Amino acid sequence: MTNLEKLEQIISEYKELEPGSLTAETTFEELELDSLDLVDMTMACEDTFGVTIELNDDLKTIGDLLDLLD
Amino acid sequence: MSFAVLGTGSALPTCVKTNDDLSQILDTSDRWIYTRTGIRRRHVITSETVLDLAAEASRKALDAAGISPQDLDYIICPTVGGDYITPGLGCNLQEELGATCPAIDINAGCSGFVYSLDTADGIFARKKARYVLITAAEGLSRIMDWNDRSTCVLFGDGAAAVVLGEGDGLRYLKLRTQGCCAPLHGRFPMGNSPWTKEEPHTHFVHMEGQEVYKFAVNAICTGVQEALEETGLSPEDIHHVLLHQANMRIIDAARKKLSIPEERYHCCIEETGNLSAASIPTLLDLCSRDGLLHSGENLLLCAFGAGFTSGTAILTWK
Numbered sequence: 283m284t285n286l287e288k289l290e291q292i293i294s295e296y297k298e299l300e301p302g303s304l305t306a307e308t309t310f311e312e313l314e315l316d317s318l319d320l321v322d323m324t325m326a327c328e329d330t331f332g333v334t335i336e337l338n339d340d341l342k343t344i345g346d347l348l349d350l351l352d
Numbered sequence: 353m354s355f356a357v358l359g360t361g362s363a364l365p366t367c368v369k370t371n372d373d374l375s376q377i378l379d380t381s382d383r384w385i386y387t388r389t390g391i392r393r394r395h396v397i398t399s400e401t402v403l404d405l406a407a408e409a410s411r412k413a414l415d416a417a418g419i420s421p422q423d424l425d426y427i428i429c430p431t432v433g434g435d436y437i438t439p440g441l442g443c444n445l446q447e448e449l450g451a452t453c454p455a456i457d458i459n460a461g462c463s464g465f466v467y468s469l470d471t472a473d474g475i476f477a478r479k480k481a482r483y484v485l486i487t488a489a490e491g492l493s494r495i496m497d498w499n500d501r502s503t504c505v506l507f508g509d510g511a512a513a514v515v516l517g518e519g520d521g522l523r524y525l526k527l528r529t530q531g532c533c534a535p536l537h538g539r540f541p542m543g544n545s546p547w548t549k550e551e552p553h554t555h556f557v558h559m560e561g562q563e564v565y566k567f568a569v570n571a572i573c574t575g576v577q578e579a580l581e582e583t584g585l586s587p588e589d590i591h592h593v594l595l596h597q598a599n600m601r602i603i604d605a606a607r608k609k610l611s612i613p614e615e616r617y618h619c620c621i622e623e624t625g626n627l628s629a630a631s632i633p634t635l636l637d638l639c640s641r642d643g644l645l646h647s648g649e650n651l652l653l654c655a656f657g658a659g660f661t662s663g664t665a666i667l668t669w670k
Contacts, residue, residue, distance in 0.1 A: 316388060318601045321562040325569065337562055 285331070285351050289344060292326045306345030327351065355476045355484065356519025356670045358419070360637040361412025362512035363405045364395040364624065371505070378501040385505050390600020394508030394625030396493040402434045405511035406441060406489035407448045409637075413485065414449075417515035425481035427455035428471055430464025430488040430629040432538070432658075433495070445487060461536070462596050462657025463527075464488060464629030466665050469653075470525050472516050487513040488630040495538050497556035506599065507557075508625030512633035523650070524583045524666040526575070529659055535563035536658040565602060571656040572606040575664035579652065583666060587612040590666075591649035592639065596656055597621040597631040612652075618644070628657065645669045 283291075290304040296319045315323060324335045324347075331351045341347060370393045371382035385391055397405075406429065414421060427442050427449075434441025434457065442455030460467040465488045472484045489511035496504040541555040542548075572595060580587065593616050595603050600621055607617055620635050627634055632653050639645050649669045656662040 317562055318388060318565055318599075321565050322569075322601075322605055325566060 285348055286344070288330060289327070289347065292330065293323060295326070296323055304344055306343065306348060308344045309342055311342075354473050354520060354522040355516040356521035357514050357636075357667065358483075358517045358670065359413045359415070359417030359515040360513065360633065360640045361409045361414075361416060362510065362630075362634045362637040363408035363412070364508075364510045365397045365400050365405065367396050367398045368393050369396055374505055377498065378505070380501045380505060388599075388601065389506060390603075390619075390621050391506065391625045392622045395510055397491045397509045402431070402441060402489045402491040402509075402511070403444045403448060405491075405509070406434070406445050406487045406513070409489070409511040409513040410445060410449060410485060410487045412637075413487075413513035413515045417483075417517070419483055419515060421449035421451040424449075424451045424453045424483050424485050426453050426472070426475050426484045427451060428468045428484065428486045429455070429457045430460065430468040430486065431457055431490055432459060432461065432464075432492065432628055434489065435491075441489060451485075460629070460657065460661045460663075461659050462598065462626070462628045462631060463655040463659070463661040463663045464657070465632050466525070466653055466655045466663030467527060467661065469522070469665055470527055470663070473522055473525060476516070476518060482518060484516045485513060486516065486633070487511060488628075488633050490628040490630050492557065492626075492628055495555055495557055497554065500556070502561060503557060503559045506559075506626050508627055510624060510627045510630045510634055512627075512630045512637050514633055514636065519670065521667050521670060522665065523668055524579050525663070526578060526582075527661070527663045528571070528575070529661050530567070532567075532660050535560040535567070536660070538658075565599070565605075567660050568596075568598060568602045568656045569605045569609070571660070571662035572602070572654050573609050575654050575662055576606075576610055576612075576652065579664045579666055585650065585666070589650055590652045591616060592645060592651045593617045594632050594635045594639070594651060594653050596654065597624065597635060598626045598656070631655070
């Protein structure tokens with residue numbers, strides 16, 4: 283499973299997603315996650331990928347998040 | 353020798369403000385607040401003092417324990433602040449109740465009640481007391497910025513008390529502090545010193561929700577898992593879970609990560625909002641008065657708050 287597929291699985295806990303619809307260009311604004319879902323989702327990513335994620339203004343797209351997971 | 357809970361009591365201000373009430377003064381709605389917090393209404397101080405609430409809760413707890421204020425050997429008041437900068441709320445309460453014992457305040461933010469249990473444990477261990485009163489009381493509506501819709505909607509005012517006596521009810525208690533001021537703090541009010549070089553500021557509570565959420569969920573999960581490991585208790589052995597009532601989303605997130613059966617979590621946040629240090633003892637009193645707690649059952653308490661502080665305790669009910 284690719285990191286993008288893993289992310290799609292995590293985000294689908296918070297938001298109904300068509301399989302394969304998530305791309306690196308998808309923005310968090312488009313996903314319409316509220317602020318607590320956003321932080322909870324990043325915590326789930328931290329657990330899954332073993333990284334620490336700082337929520338800040340630079341984190342705008344799924345691609346930005348994927349860069350932190352590599 | 354540690355302690356057992358002999359009696360509980362709580363008190364809320366008479367004025368209730370619903371989310372719809374708040375939507376009259378803020379750009380918000382019942383739906384916005386409820387879906388993000390699980391809160392429907394909160395009680396706020398109008399003509400009452402924090403001492404009034406503390407005294408009412410204390411008298412109920414003393415009645416439930418069947419002892420008088422003169423029997424008390426120590427009064428501990430976990431609070432972010434009573435009615436005065438000095439003296440502390442504990443001293444005001446001692447005077448109001450007509451007690452004669454030493455009295456102190458403990459400010460550990462919303463974790464203050466669990467921190468106070470630890471202090472009480474030490475007092476009992478030194479055989480300095482037969483009866484200790486812990487009364488948590490908060491009037492946070494006085495230090496909210498009522499133009500800050502993301503924070504002011506979260507909190508309510510109230511007080512709750514427990515009377516502790518000698519016993520073996522405390523099975524586990526662990527405190528943690530992770531000093532980190534920026535995400536959650538309230539500053540001392542500005543004075544008028546002619547020499548101050550302090551930048552002008554307000555005394556309102558400032559909270560960065562995402563930072564606090566992350567700390568809170570981690571604090572609960574770590575605290576509860578450690579408690580189970582160190583006591584050898586299984587999730588099934590925990591009969592009641594009383595988490596700090598800060599935000600239903602925090603409680604739900606922690607509940608999903610832990611393996612304690614969901615029906616064992618008790619909540620009152622919908623009706624009270626976040627009562628800071630008074631949150632867990634208020635929930636404890638409600639559970640006790642509803643007859644939900646039975647002799648020999650294990651209660652897991654877990655609090656987190658400004659500091660950052662956190663604390664986890666396991667009590668066996670009397």
